[in-house]
Amino acid sequence: DIQLTQSPSSLAASVGDRVTITCQASQDIGNRLNWYQQKRGKAPKLLIYDASTLQAGVPAIFSGSGSGTDFTFIISSLQPEDFATYYCQVYDDVLLTFGQGTRLEIK
Amino acid sequence: EVQLVESGGGLVQPGRSLRLSCAVSGFNIEEFAMHWARLVPGTGLEWVAGITWNSDNIHYADSVKGRFTISRDNDKKSLYLQMNSLRPEDTALYYCAKDLRPSYYFGAYYYYALDVWGQGTTVTVSS
Numbered sequence: 001d002i003q004l005t006q007s008p009s010s011l012a013a014s015v016g017d018r019v020t021i022t023c024q025a026s027q028d029i030g031n032r033l034n035w036y037q038q039k040r041g042k043a044p045k046l047l048i049y050d051a052s053t054l055q056a057g058v059p060a061i062f063s064g065s066g067s068g069t070d071f072t073f074i075i076s077s078l079q080p081e082d083f084a085t086y087y088c089q090v091y092d093d094v095l096l097t098f099g100q101g102t103r104l105e106i107k
Numbered sequence: 108e109v110q111l112v113e114s115g116g117g118l119v120q121p122g123r124s125l126r127l128s129c130a131v132s133g134f135n136i137e138e139f140a141m142h143w144a145r146l147v148p149g150t151g152l153e154w155v156a157g158i159t160w161n162s163d164n165i166h167y168a169d170s171v172k173g174r175f176t177i178s179r180d181n182d183k184k185s186l187y188l189q190m191n192s193l194r195p196e197d198t199a200l201y202y203c204a205k206d207l208r209p210s211y212y213f214g215a216y217y218y219y220a221l222d223v224w225g226q227g228t229t230v231t232v233s234s
Contacts, residue, residue: 001169016208034220043224044144044152049207079217087152091219094166096142096154 002026006099012107019075021102023088028067032091033071035064038101039084048073078104091102109133109223111203114229119193126226129186129203137161137181140218143188143190145199146227155201156188157218160210171197178218193232200227 003026013019023033031051038044046055048064051071061076075082083106088099115127127143143155156167156177167175176189186203204221208214 029167032216036221038146038152043202043226044221046220049220049222061177080109085151089152089154089220091216094157094164094217095168096144096218096221098152098154101151104195 001095001099002029002090002105004090004097004099006086006087006088006102008102009072009100010103010105013078013080014104014107015080017078019078019104021086021088023066023071023073023099024069025071025090028068029090029092031067033064033066034091035062035073036087036089036098037082037084038087039081045086109205111205111223111225112226113201113203113225115165116201116230116233118233120234121194121232123193124189124191125193125230127188127190127201127203127230129188130224131184131186131203134205134223136179136184136186136205138211140210141177141179141186142204142218142221143175143177143186143201144204144221144224145201145230147196147199153199157206158186159217166217168179175198191232193230195232198230198232200229202227 005024033051035048036044142157148169178187203225205223207220207222
């Protein structure tokens, strides 16, 4: 099975900061990598699919890139509502696997 | 409005069973694969099981294989998760979710991404 390693596991940042989260796959997964946001007490929300495609209705301050084993998720300018936990997720054959999450907190 | 509403969670003793349900509205359930995922306290999100639009293909995470059964009734616009032999480590908030791509999408995979989620139902396994 494919394993995903997210970095960092937690991060403190300020409103207006540019934030970068990485996700590394244990083997080549092409572009089969999605990103989610989960706020406390809320359901997860799909932000980006296929590594770089923005889901409908998601603001363009979010972006994703990468292919193969190394992927990057960027928030270009943090807003107060962006403090949440972010997960990467791979789809492979018959399984979906999530990374362990990155908790983004207010500095 | 697309909506998924889970029910059936609760407190249950180890070794016992529980059946979760998910009522769907606002889209044609018969066009999409559906999933159960869970938020495990202190750990994060875990995909639990997926089922294709016509129930021909069903898949499970290793952690629940042989104990959980996913099923669907498209006529009733519902998804189910039968959970047997429950363990304390199954304690979580369980979500029903819709797959991103419809059945007629010409792709190589059964499942892709989870684009619509319910609000979840809590399962606590404890004596």
